[in-house]
Amino acid sequence: MSEFRRSLPRASFDLAIVGGGVHGLFAALEAARRGWKVVLVERDDFGSGLSFNHQRTVHGGLRALQSGGIARTRQQVAERRAWAVMVPHLVRPLPFLLPTGGGVMRSRAVIGTALRLYEWLGAGKNQGLPPALQLPPARLVSRLEALARFPGLDDTGVTGAAVWYDYQLRHPDRFNWVLASAAIRAGASLLNYVEAIEPLRVGSRLAGLRVRDALSGIEGELHASRVLLCAGAGSASLFERWQLGAFPPLVRACNVLLNRPAHDTALAARGRSGRMLTATPWDGLWLVGTFQTDEPAAPAAAVPSRADVEAMLDDANSAFPSLKATLDDVRLVHAGLTPATWRRGRAELLPESSVRVHGGGLYSIVGVKFTTARLTALDALDRIGLGPQRHAPGTGRAPQPLPHGTADGAAERLAEACRSVGVSLDPDVHAHLLDWYGTEAADVVRFSAAAARLQRLSAGLPLLEGELIYAVEQARACRLADVVLRRTHLGTTGDPGHGALDRAADILATHLSWSAERRDEEVRLTRLRWAV
Ligand SMILES: Cc1cc2nc3c(=O)[nH]c(=O)nc-3n(C[C@H](O)[C@H](O)[C@H](O)COP(=O)(O)OP(=O)(O)OC[C@H]3O[C@@H](n4cnc5c(N)ncnc54)[C@H](O)[C@@H]3O)c2cc1C
Structure with a gap:
């Protein structure tokens, strides 16, 4: 904070980033690595928004394959591998189990074909990784093995199960700081508890940001020739105030962390709401989600009420009957507003992140997955025109290990x-x-x-x-x-x-x-x- 008051107002930056979640932090790291002068402001703490509240799964694109996205599946498989390169110490392989049976689309024939295609598309998924991080192939297992892997599984109509592996981010909050400190080491200026209020302009030219120190209330100016908004749900009000056009509707998405010892396989099942839920073991407990509202949610509704949490538990218990979870079992609720779109009459989470160019030096990221945040940040820098500089060679798109992302030695x-x-x-x-x-x-x-x-x-x-x-x-x-x-x-x-x-x-x-x-x-x- 004192650094902000003393020196930053006099400095001039190539890029100012608004928002210190995973998208903003990756953008700061990659811009600094490419040799640009970058400053990031976060109105709360780094990683305190959606990047605190997610379900910890580094997705490998199986969902994308379901909707026919071959290129997207390949990209997500490659990006999942990138996490094992960047922070091998903070990820671990986690098996997921989806019961087969109950309709053509859930038959062993259809799911088996999809898994074979998935394996073929992901042929390079383990390339160069240490044995402990190599992901076993996705495959079908028998009904007996499914029940053995997931004691308490509701076996009505179950013919077996699909088993596949993704990474789990073991300590997402440690990861957020590892990423922030990597950006600082690379030369980025990062400020938590500093809020972006409005763009500074000289004539029609963008000149930076007016900012407020959220702890002292002191206001100041940051001089930068380009601004990238990575403010998560906060972007909705910035879009409105700064007249940047329409931001996608926001829905509330949540997980509940239950005080129940978990075994080491995640289970996917459909809840009463009709939405697919996952019970994921995290830190020895069950983390169940992702629940989401069917309708757009106002900022004031970002935190669910007790009644909302009860409805989530009802949905969770219908998907995973052995849980029998009550309010007393809830240790923590992860909740946040996230961009959505309308499909078949109800809101669905946007499947892909995007970069927007607003003109006059203003850009934004609409981020929907931490898994692909690094790629989205790189795309944003390319769109902004902040490619690698001559004095920062070797900063291509390949992932690099982050400092303290390993336990080697x-x-x-x-x-x-x-x-x-x-x-x-x-x-x-x-x-x-x-x-x-x-x-x-x-x-x-x-x-x-x-x-x-x-x-x-x-x-x-x-x-x-x-x-x-x-x-x-x-x-x-x-x-x-x-x-x-x-x-x-x-x-x-x-x-x-x-x-x-x-x-x-x-x-x-x-x-x-x-x-x-x-x-x-x-x-x-x-x-x-x-x-x-
Ligand atoms: C319940 C749930 C489960 C999820 N599970 C997964 C999962 O398993 N795998 C996956 O890949 N993704 C998952 N996601 C999605 C993922 O969490 C998000 O896409 C990602 O964390 C968003 O990062 P972000 O940086 O865009 O936003 P955020 O992390 O929200 O960061 C934005 C930051 O901007 C700051 N800000 C806002 N306005 C201002 C301002 N005016 N000035 C300064 N700062 C400002 C905010 O304080 C905030 O910290 C999940 C999301 C939810 C809600």
């Missing part, structure tokens, strides 16, 4: 850090640090030791107190929710209990000199994120 570096600060970590703390931070775990331990914060935050949790301060000092967290929901693992699956939130608030309040009122307000706002 992480255990050795962590052991060395522990030796150098003279600490021996408990096994659960050691495992947690490697799992969340990968190669950055060693830096976190050194930092925590220097800050005399190597103790656990709470007896029942593997998190170190130093991680909270590290999030503020090294990862641009400004608020309690940033630390608890996005920079650490503490609250990503709901309230961690053990008095951990209050303890975390006390530590941050001391470190950041918050008043008692500010501390309590930070706790209230964080709890709100877990409320149903």
Whole structure:
């Protein structure tokens, strides 16, 4: 923030990006890698919008194939592989199971043919990947194997199942920060808690953005010759205010995270609503979705009411009868407004992201999938005319590993850090640090030791107190929710209990000199994120 007030208003950028979700962050990273001066403003925290709320599946295009999109399927298979190259530490192969039987389109003959075509189109899906990330072929399994793979499956009319593999993003919130920090390392200026208010113009020429520091209320100007909107649902009001034409209708899409131990296969089934739902194991619990409204939703309806959540659970229980989920089982609801289109009299999620050119230096991304966000960002830069510069060769479209996206050598570096600060970590703390931070775990331990914060935050949790301060000092967290929901693992699956939130608030309040009122307000706002 202080950086913003001091130096940025005097700088001049080739590109200003509005929105720090996955699309904006990829655009910032790729523009900086191509050698352009880029600034990104995010009115909340990085990755706090839809990019916090998704179902964590890196799709390989099977859905696209269903609607006959051969080219799109090929593209998504290739892009799914890109994730295993960029962040091998943060993805894992996950089997999905779709029961066969109950109509021609769900017969073994039809689904078997589709799977063979899918395998043929995806022949290069594992090229150059380590064995642990190689995806087994999609195939049909017998009724017996389907029931063994998914105990509790409603077997009425089931003749067997299709099984295919996609990647799951294990820690999406860690990923968002890894992506943001890669953009910063590449030279991009990233500002959270800075809102874009309106375009600056000199005559008819775009000159940048008028912005407001969302924490202090201070307004300022950012000078840039081009602006790319990646503001997710926020783009709808910017389109209206900045007179950029019609934005697609928005529907509310949700997942519910249930306090139920999950086994390690995802199951797809149709709910009472007629929509296909998936029960996905995530962090040991069932994440069920994606539920969506049939009608466009107003911004005020972005967060579902208790009645809405009850209706979702009803739909989930009809699709997955063994769940028998009630409101008491809900740990967290992921919800957000997402662009849609009209099909057969009801709203359907837009199948593909797009880039729009508004003229006068203004561009926008209408993003609908985090899976393809990198490609969409590259397309946007090409449309804007920000290709690779001569002094930034080798920045083609091929995916590159992101810093700290790997765990290669992480255990050795962590052991060395522990030796150098003279600490021996408990096994659960050691495992947690490697799992969340990968190669950055060693830096976190050194930092925590220097800050005399190597103790656990709470007896029942593997998190170190130093991680909270590290999030503020090294990862641009400004608020309690940033630390608890996005920079650490503490609250990503709901309230961690053990008095951990209050303890975390006390530590941050001391470190950041918050008043008692500010501390309590930070706790209230964080709890709100877990409320149903
Ligand atoms: C329930 C659900 C499940 C999903 N599951 C999957 C899945 O499994 N796989 C998949 O690939 N995709 C999935 N998606 C889609 C995916 O989550 C989104 O397409 C993607 O995260 C959108 O990223 P974004 O950057 O466009 O938007 P966002 O992440 O919403 O980012 C936009 C950002 O812009 C900021 N902003 C808005 N206005 C302003 C302003 N004036 N100034 C500054 N900043 C501003 C917002 O604060 C926000 O952080 C799912 C979506 C939902 C809702």
